[in-house]
Amino acid sequence: MPNADHDDAGRDEVLVGVVVRVHGLRGEVVVEARTDSPQERFAPGAVLRGRGTGRAADPGALTVAGARAHSGRWLVSFDGVADRDAAEQLRGVRLTVPTAGLDAPDDPEEFHTHQLTGLRAELTDGSEAGTVTDVVHGPGGALLVLRRPAGHEALVPFVGALVPTVDLAGGRIVLDPPDGLLDPED
Known part of the structure; x- marks a missing residue:
């Protein structure tokens, strides 16, 4: 996290x-x-x-x-x-x-927010899902804020089941969201 x-x-x-x-x-x-x-x-x-x-x-x-x-x-x-x-x-x-001189987290499953911001988000099938613009910390855990290609924002819980891959070197994260999670709010 x-x-x-x-x-x-x-x-x-x-x-x-x-x-x-x-x-x-x-x-x-x-x-x-x-x-x-x-x-x-x-x-x-x-x-x-x-x-x-x-x-x-x-x-x-x-x-x-x-x-x-x-x-x-x-x-x-x-x-x-x-x-x-x-x-x-x-x-x-x-x-x-x-950020210069900050140690990388010891846990490979933990990230600094600045490492995630700006990463390209894609779905497991390789299609574009947007860009990570921020990480919001709440009582239930962290949420990735995505700017979707259509222009709206979507919040994705930053958990392994929904974000199975964080590829810092490749500049991307892979998402496996349930239906409707990335849809615009009405």
Whole structure:
């Protein structure tokens, strides 16, 4: 299964967290981790790239001053973010790290999201099914987001029965979906 999200900036960065809100008065923020190794990514001294989205400005490089797990999320403080007002400017910011130097997952059945994004999707008979545009992580597992040739999106559970082949070297995945899974929603 994927262990980090693809960032809109491109295949050279991986999303490791999203600032969801401010915590307290001293500049701490609540981060929804998007990585399997938050202790490493949010370790004091780690430098993350802050990418603004929507109303959030692009803060650039952010150095982690401290972090701790809290209720399934992470409370993180950054150098130079000393109060609630400064922390509020980070709400919605996507935290990324460069893909260069990232270790490939040890498990051959596990993938980083940036490895899957952009892969050609085809059916078991070789016909075109679309392109993987994203991976959505939910409580039931990961879903591949496909841009279908007709232009609509389809969600495919990222499980072996439906995605029997991931061929990174060949730039493709093979799908074996049940009838109707890839059809447009009405």
